Amino acid sequence: MTTRPQPLSPMKTGVRGLCPRCGQGRLFDGFMKLKPKCEACGLDNAFADPANGTAFFVNCFTFILVAVVVSAWIEIAMSPSLWVHLFVSLPIVLMVCVLPLRPLKGWLVNSQFFYKTRRGKIVSDDVAPETATPVADKG
Ligand SMILES: [Zn+2]
Numbered sequence: 001m002t003t004r005p006q007p008l009s010p011m012k013t014g015v016r017g018l019c020p021r022c023g024q025g026r027l028f029d030g031f032m033k034l035k036p037k038c039e040a041c042g043l044d045n046a047f048a049d050p051a052n053g054t055a056f057f058v059n060c061f062t063f064i065l066v067a068v069v070v071s072a073w074i075e076i077a078m079s080p081s082l083w084v085h086l087f088v089s090l091p092i093v094l095m096v097c098v099l100p101l102r103p104l105k106g107w108l109v110n111s112q113f114f115y116k117t118r119r120g121k122i123v124s125d126d127v128a129p130e131t132a133t134p135v136a137d138k139g
Contacts, residue, residue, distance in 0.1 A: 007114055014110030015103040019043055021113065027106055034109065049119070050108040057104050058097055067093040 008023045019025040025040035034045050071089040074080065080088075111117075 008110075010107050010110035010114045014106035014108070017102060017106045020110035027109065028102065031102060032105060043113075045109070047118075048109040048112060050105055050112070053108045054101055054105040057108075058100055062096040062100050063093070066096045 008020060010020065013020055013023045014027070017027045019027055019038040019040060021043045022038060022041035025035075025038035025043075027034060027038075027045070029035040034048055036046075037044055067089070070092055071085065074085070074089060078084075
């Protein structure tokens with residue numbers, strides 16, 4: 001009797017930029033570009049399509065919650081001159097927006113593999129489901 005390997009947690013592999021299947025190969029070729037295949041197990045990364053998910057999470061959580069709140073707090077509490085925002089707020093904004101991009105993209109891509117997500121299909125009503133082919137988006 002063979003046992004199936006336990007799927008690797010997207011939180012453990014994706015955040016560290018490792019392959020979702022083997023956890024050994026690197027997921028990224030550069031800062032944000034995905035490698036076409038895993039060099040360790042050969043997994044084809046064509047399934048990966050995080051689209052704008054990474055930017056969405058960064059905008060919703062890190063940028064708005066951290067950068068805007070911190071910048072607003074600095075302005076309200078201290079009313080500093082504009083150059084203070086240039087040297088304090090701007091680096092904070094850049095740091096909280098750029099640094100989480102790669103771990104978030106890795107987590108999203110590995111979650112797609114872990115949960116076996118696929119692109120949705122629209123099937124025409126006038127064709128039997130077993131013979132139906134996806135139709136192009138009309139919207
Ligand atoms: Zn791999």
